[in-house]
Amino acid sequence: MIRPLTQDLARRIYGAHDVAVGSARHVLSHTFDVCVIGSGCGGAVAASTLAAGGRDVVLLERGPFRPPKDYTFQALGMATRLGHLELTRGHRTALLQGNVLGGSSIIYGAVAMRPPAYVLDEWQRTTGLEDLSAAALEPHYDEVGTALSVTRQSTALENRPNAIVRQMAHALGRPEGLHVVQRYTAGCAGVGLCNFGCAVDRKGTMLNSFLPLGLETGRLTVLTEANVHGLEGERRSGVYRASAARVTCRSADTGADVTRCTVKARAFVSAAGAFFTSALLLKSDELPHRDRIGAKIYLQPHAQVLALFDQPVTARGEIVEGRYLPFNGVPAIYNFLGFLPDRQFWWLASILFPANLAASVSHLPVEEHAAIMRRYHYTSSVTITTRDNPRRSRVIIDRGHARLDFHESRRDTEILRDSLVHAAKGFLSVGAQRVFMPSLAPPQITTVQDVDAFARRPLAYDGVLLYSDHTSGGTQMGKDSREGVTDGSGRLFDTSNVYVADSSLFPSSCGANPSWTIMALSHRLACRLASSIV
Numbered sequence: 368m369i370r371p372l373t374q375d376l377a378r379r380i381y382g383a384h385d386v387a388v389g390s391a392r393h394v395l396s397h398t399f400d401v402c403v404i405g406s407g408c409g410g411a412v413a414a415s416t417l418a419a420g421g422r423d424v425v426l427l428e429r430g431p432f433r434p435p436k437d438y439t440f441q442a443l444g445m446a447t448r449l450g451h452l453e454l455t456r457g458h459r460t461a462l463l464q465g466n467v468l469g470g471s472s473i474i475y476g477a478v479a480m481r482p483p484a485y486v487l488d489e490w491q492r493t494t495g496l497e498d499l500s501a502a503a504l505e506p507h508y509d510e511v512g513t514a515l516s517v518t519r520q521s522t523a524l525e526n527r528p529n530a531i532v533r534q535m536a537h538a539l540g541r542p543e544g545l546h547v548v549q550r551y552t553a554g555c556a557g558v559g560l561c562n563f564g565c566a567v568d569r570k571g572t573m574l575n576s577f578l579p580l581g582l583e584t585g586r587l588t589v590l591t592e593a594n595v596h597g598l599e600g601e602r603r604s605g606v607y608r609a610s611a612a613r614v615t616c617r618s619a620d621t622g623a624d625v626t627r628c629t630v631k632a633r634a635f636v637s638a639a640g641a642f643f644t645s646a647l648l649l650k651s652d653e654l655p656h657r658d659r660i661g662a663k664i665y666l667q668p669h670a671q672v673l674a675l676f677d678q679p680v681t682a683r684g685e686i687v688e689g690r691y692l693p694f695n696g697v698p699a700i701y702n703f704l705g706f707l708p709d710r711q712f713w714w715l716a717s718i719l720f721p722a723n724l725a726a727s728v729s730h731l732p733v734e735e736h737a738a739i740m741r742r743y744h745y746t747s748s749v750t751i752t753t754r755d756n757p758r759r760s761r762v763i764i765d766r767g768h769a770r771l772d773f774h775e776s777r778r779d780t781e782i783l784r785d786s787l788v789h790a791a792k793g794f795l796s797v798g799a800q801r802v803f804m805p806s807l808a809p810p811q812i813t814t815v816q817d818v819d820a821f822a823r824r825p826l827a828y829d830g831v832l833l834y835s836d837h838t839s840g841g842t843q844m845g846k847d848s849r850e851g852v853t854d855g856s857g858r859l860f861d862t863s864n865v866y867v868a869d870s871s872l873f874p875s876s877c878g879a880n881p882s883w884t885i886m887a888l889s890h891r892l893a894c895r896l897a898s899s900i901v
Contacts, residue, residue: 369516369553369575371568372434376582380432380468383592383616383625394590395628399425400900402612402632404595404647407470408882409638409869411573412511412889413896415581420897423586425630427593427612429639430466431619433473435574438566440690442720445563450474453642455773456763460668461834462771464640468591471640471836472572472882476561476718478699479517479549480879481508483707490874495846496855507887507894514580515571516553517883524555526696527680528716528747535749535793536703544705548715550697551882557696562718566690590630592619597650598635598865607655607862609635634864634900636857637871638889641665644871645762645841646769648859655861659852660842661762664771665876666755667837668828670783671717672790673727673748674799675739680747681719707754707878712786717748724748726832727803747794751786752837754878755779762841775828783833784826791818805832837881839870857892864900868892 385391403414406428414426430451438445451466465471481501482490490499497503511517525533536545551571561570568575581587593614600609611629618625637644645661648654684693699715707713717723721743728739739746758776762769775783791802791812802812807830810821845851848860851874857866868889870881877884 368513369571370579372574372579372582376579377432379582379587380589380591382431382590383618386616386628387625391590394425394588395630397631399423399588399630399632401425401634401636401896402427402630403636403638403868404612405470405637405639405643405869406468406573406578406589407465407638407640407869408472408573408885409889410470410636411472411577411581412886413636413638413868413893414587415577416890416893417897418581418584418587420894421586422897422900424581424588425632426587426589427595427614427630428468428470428589428591429594430468430591432468432591435564435566435568438564440558440560440563440566440692442560442563443722449564453771455771457829459829460666460773462642462838463834463836464642468589469573469578473564473574474562475836475882476698476880477551477570478702478715478880479512479515479551479883480702481883482877482879485708486875486878494844494874495850496844498855499844504887504891507890508883510890511883511886514576515551517549517551517571518553519549520547520697520700522547522700524697524700528695528698528719529700531680531747531797532701532703532714532716532749534797536705538796539705539789539793541705544703544707546702546704548700548702555697557694559693559695559698560718560720561698592617595639595647597647597652598654599629600651600653602653602655605861607653607865609651609862609865634866634896636866636868636892636896638868640869641838641841641871642762642769642771644867644869646764648842649762649764649769654859654865656848656852656859663840663843664760664762664773664838665757665840665873666773666835667752667839667876667881668755668783668833668835669837670751670787670805670831670833671723671727671748672751672787672794672805673724673746673803674794675742675801675803676745676747676798677800679744681744683744706786706789710785711754711782711878712751714749714751714786714790717750719746719748727805730809749790751790753779753782753786754876755782756875780826780828783828783831784822788818788822791821806830807832837870837876839873839876839881842867842871843874844872856895857888866892866896
């Protein structure tokens with residue numbers, strides 16, 4: 368169940384300042400059983416589970432510790448304080464992930480999904496791993512669900528944006544595709560800005576679930592503001608064994624480096640996210656299979672389609688203790704999955720805030736732009752997610768910096784076009800006066816004929832406002848080194864003590880919000896590792 372991170376527990380959380388003044392000296396001098404890199408859904412679950420299994424664990428996080436009391440509900444300010452943005456090579460798509468203790472769980476939308484059954488069947492078939500079945504993962508999903516208070520929402524919570532999603536499902540002829548979601552919360556406050564940190568601490572995150580559980584054991588130590596550059600180790604008889612993580616401790620407040628050091632352990636678990644895990648491993652000299660690490664990254668990208676209505680969709684918020692709170696209810700109680708099995712996309716009601724509307728209409732003349740912004744509360748939006756299979760996608764190290772060299776496939780482009788067209792037609796069918804596409808040069812859309820004209824236009828990822836916080840792959844699982852980079856327990860092939868516990872393990876994009884599956888796989892890995900470290 369969700370629980371607060373108390374001040375007493377927080378005493379085992381150290382930062383760059385503690386390293387500078389010597390109060391974290393033991394972290395740098397001690398040899399831990401396990402060093403876990405990254406504190407998001409994969410890392411926090413692994414670290415907590417290993418500590419509960421009796422192991423002495425250090426958890427390294429690049430970002431600082433920012434408690435919920437410091438969250439302001441100011442969307443743009445929190446986005447930069449809590450998150451980190453990368454761009455694919457050529458600045459084509461934005462990659463977003465958390466950059467604080469708790470990782471991306473601090474900024475996710477709190478929707479708990481499992482992959483469709485056919486995706487798990489596909490994973491079993493392509494990897495040769497029988498224990499990737501829903502039945503094999505069920506106890507781990509359950510354990511995670513309990514810790515994070517996963518709760519199915521109620522249609523009684525339906526607000527106007529969610530009602531629009533429901534009406535669209537019926538208008539598009541696929542009402543059976545409307546599913547009431549499960550969320551990481553037992554009692555949402557209804558502020559509606561989950562992606563910018565939950566200042567009321569009702570959303571289930573790593574800060575109020577697995578991190579307190581791990582710290583309560585007394586066997587988990589956390590070092591924040593610790594940027595890991597790679598692993599040190601050596602090969603013997605063809606097998607690599609890591610001995611330390613190379614770390615720069617850097618102040619998040621000043622940006623100044625405090626020290627460069629190593630953190631020693633008997634085993635290492637990378638859970639820094641698909642992009643950064645591949646980058647970290649590629650920067651680790653002597654690591655085997657470097658030609659395959661980071662070789663196939665999936666984005667499962669998102670795009671927002673906005674619509675203007677003739678009646679209010681949301682209401683003005685109120686000022687509470689100096690903070691503006693919208694209080695428009697649970698952001699998404701429905702997932703519309705009607706087109707996922709055959710067309711590879713789905714959507715839900717977006718978290719809407721003025722900046723994303725302003726970006727969507729930034730191409731308009733000043734007076735028209737201002738007029739639409741004055742009607743902000745008359746707008747609604749859906750966030751579309753597409754299941755991709757890119758033509759080219761590889762993490763590369765360019766002059767010491769990691770980059771994602773990515774280019775979508777023709778099929779990816781057609782799926783994206785299809786999703787935008789269906790969302791626009793869905794909005795128009797339920798009374799929208801105007802639809803705003805996420806294009807860099809969007810057309811005016813007020814009729815179905817306008818949508819049909821848009822469908823005939825050339826389209827590519829670099830012409831659409833796309834972002835991804837669902838990146839996966841790079842160290843895919845497989846039954847042997849010919850089929851994957853890691854085995855069914857997340858261990859890199861031909862290493863004795865290097866593991867991965869994040870979405871890097873996914874053999875393909877999962878067709879769902881990935882967080883629950885990341886945590887289930889991480890929990891299983893940690894349970895196995897806790898009993899096998901030598």
